[in-house]
Amino acid sequence: MDTIKTPASENAIQSKTKLTGKVIKTTLAGAIVDVGQNLPGVIHISQLKAESVNRVEDVLQIGQEVEVWVRRVKDDRIELTMIEPMGLEWREIKNDMIVKGKVTRLESYGAFIEIGAERPGLVHVSEITHGFVKSPGEILHEGDEVEAMVLEVNRRKKQIRLSIKATQPQPEENPVEMKSEPRRTQSRKPKNTSFIDEAIASTEPSEPERTVFEIAWQQALDRAESKKSQKTRKTKNADKDQEDLLNRTLETRLPTG
Numbered sequence: 308m309d310t311i312k313t314p315a316s317e318n319a320i321q322s323k324t325k326l327t328g329k330v331i332k333t334t335l336a337g338a339i340v341d342v343g344q345n346l347p348g349v350i351h352i353s354q355l356k357a358e359s360v361n362r363v364e365d366v367l368q369i370g371q372e373v374e375v376w377v378r379r380v381k382d383d384r385i386e387l388t389m390i391e392p393m394g395l396e397w398r399e400i401k402n403d404m405i406v407k408g409k410v411t412r413l414e415s416y417g418a419f420i421e422i423g424a425e426r427p428g429l430v431h432v433s434e435i436t437h438g439f440v441k442s443p444g445e446i447l448h449e450g451d452e453v454e455a456m457v458l459e460v461n462r463r464k465k466q467i468r469l470s471i472k473a474t475q476p477q478p479e480e481n482p483v484e485m486k487s488e489p490r491r492t493q494s495r496k497p498k499n500t501s502f503i504d505e506a507i508a509s510t511e512p513s514e515p516e517r518t519v520f521e522i523a524w525q526q527a528l529d530r531a532e533s534k535k536s537q538k539t540r541k542t543k544n545a546d547k548d549q550e551d552l553l554n555r556t557l558e559t560r561l562p563t564g
Contacts, residue, residue: 320344320385323392324377330370333363340375346385350375354388394423397462405474410451418443420455420469428467430455436472
């Protein structure tokens, strides 16, 4: 007896696998769908729509073809859903993993990237590319397909921080800037000569620096020497004046021959 071949064995079906099937029975709790496997496919009423459903018959009819996704494979059934699953569940998002997505919104502080999770990821303006970026619009545009690395995921706050520059190679620290500078002639003095002056100064003997006390002491000696010189000049002038006065007095009082 030939074995009936199915599109894929139950062991090969993974969560989120998309299948096409036909409704073969409806119940109060859901529906049974033939998806071409040895095990029946079962859809719970809560998995018919994202919105609340009161009656299965409002959504499904026997013989209707439907598109479904695998939730999990059990020993006696394949649990299905008609609600398209997210590409990434919170538990699947890990730090340092690489994700692909599309730019959906630009703000002054960064860009939002749709990566198939419950919430879009945020790339801060400082994480867009290496180097300074004033506005995300300088690099990104809405609709761009990008690759990013997960920096941090906070399920409680529903936040995903991404970095695009983390997936890019590090730039050379000093790109060849000298080629863009105008060529200088040897006779022209460089604008910045501090390093030359330092090199010259290092080859010349230098006097030891004086302390504050030594400077003050020298200034005091200079002032004392200056006062002494002034006093000496005043004494000499006074002596000369007295001598002149005495000579004039003698000339006046002594009788002449």
